[in-house]
Amino acid sequence: xxxxxxxxxxxxxxxxxxxxxxxxxxxxxxxxxxxxxxxxxxxxxxxxxxxxxxxxxxxxxxxxxxxxxxxxxxxxxxxxxxxxxxxxxxxxxxxxxxxxxxxxxxxxxxxxxxxxxxxxxxxxxxxxxxxxxxxxxxxxxxxxxxxxxxxxxxxxxxxxxxxxxxxxxxxxxxxxxxxxxxxxxxxxxxxxxxxxxxxxxxxxxxxxxxxxxxxxxxxxxxxxxxxxxxxxxxxxxxxxxxxxxxxxxxxxxxxxxxxxxxxxxxxx
Ligand SMILES: *[C@@H]1O[C@H](CO)[C@@H](O)[C@H](O)[C@H]1NC(C)=O
Ligand SMILES: *[C@@H]1O[C@H](CO)[C@@H](O)[C@H](O)[C@H]1NC(C)=O
Numbered sequence: 073x074x075x076x077x078x079x080x081x082x083x084x085x086x087x088x089x090x091x092x093x094x095x096x097x098x099x100x101x102x103x104x105x106x107x108x109x110x111x112x113x114x115x116x117x118x119x120x121x122x123x124x125x126x127x128x129x130x131x132x133x134x135x136x137x138x139x140x141x142x143x144x145x146x147x148x149x150x151x152x153x154x155x156x157x158x159x160x161x162x163x164x165x166x167x168x169x170x171x172x173x174x175x176x177x178x179x180x181x182x183x184x185x186x187x188x189x190x191x192x193x194x195x196x197x198x199x200x201x202x203x204x205x206x207x208x209x210x211x212x213x214x215x216x217x218x219x220x221x222x223x224x225x226x227x228x229x230x231x232x233x234x235x236x237x238x239x240x241x242x243x244x245x246x247x248x249x250x251x252x253x254x255x256x257x258x259x260x261x262x263x264x265x266x267x268x269x270x271x272x273x274x275x276x277x278x279x280x281x282x283x284x285x286x287x288x289x290x291x292x293x294x295x296x297x298x299x300x301x302x303x304x305x306x307x308x309x310x311x312x313x314x315x316x317x318x319x320x321x322x323x324x325x326x327x328x329x330x331x332x333x334x335x336x337x338x339x340x
Contacts (some may be wrong), residue, residue, distance in 0.1 A: 073105050080225060082208050082306075085233030085280075087291045090320040094233060095207050097324050098331065104202055110210035113146040113313055114138065114169040124149070140220060140241040143211050148196075148224055156204040157225060160194035180295075195223050205335075215301035222309075229263035229334060232299075233323060234316035237292065244288055248277035258260035 085091040099105050117125030124145055128138050151157045186306060208227070212218040221227065246259040250270035257264045265271050306312040313330055317323035332339040
């Protein structure tokens with residue numbers, strides 16, 4: 073389906089809520105959407121040994137986290153390369169501040185070394201071409217990161233995905249794997265013929281490491297702590313939309329319908 077406006081979206085959801093599934097389905101239904109993942113950008117830059125990649129690798133090898141500013145640089149660079157953002161309007165090399173902005177925007181070495189985007193002054197101009205549409209994944213995770221991203225590009229839809237904790241827990245509790253083959257069973261939909269045994273080999277089924285209930289509860293709590301201020305931030309901007317469902321198949325049609333209302337002309 074063709075978009076009539078640029079969509080710049082973020083999906084937020086607890087671990088196990090099916091964020092990846094929804095993203096994949098959106099990308100399939102709306103081919104103009106690109107997937108921009110901060111994790112992939114980081115890996116690609118390290119692999120290709122770009123100036124920023126070298127710097128990030130050095131940081132990670134020292135055991136430190138890659139700073140937000142560096143992730144923002146990666147995103148800025150990607151959007152700039154795609155032609156989706158341009159230097160601020162009226163940036164002219166004749167004035168001192170514009171010179172700083174242009175350098176910040178154009179010169180790769182400076183792009184790597186500049187510690188923050190704060191000195192960029194006016195935000196870049198954002199393309200409203202529907203072809204400049206994307207789902208941003210992996211960033212921002214905190215309200216602070218969201219504020220920084222706002223200075224770079226305005227996100228225009230943040231989807232908060234909800235599935236009741238007990239439903240996710242039930243799914244986790246029911247999921248068993250045959251580790252050697254990767255075959256997955258769940259006691260509700262796809263139970264093994266003999267309880268606790270692989271259908272093919274008869275070997276014992278086990279739990280995946282991340283299917284431990286206590287581990288999931290800890291991850292959920294951590295997610296809630298950081299996502300609450302993040303969602304508040306976007307609610308204040310008027311771009312937050314919440315959807316709930318017990319399964320991905322229940323959520324997808326609601327998400328598609330809302331997405332089309334916002335970004336496809338003629339859909340009400
Ligand atoms: C159960 O397993 C099937 C097949 O792997 C999968 O499609 C389904 O989503 C699973 N259901 C749950 C509740 O995990
Ligand atoms: C979702 O799951 C909850 C808790 O198990 C249940 O009460 C509710 O009826 C379910 N909703 C739908 C639409 O299946």
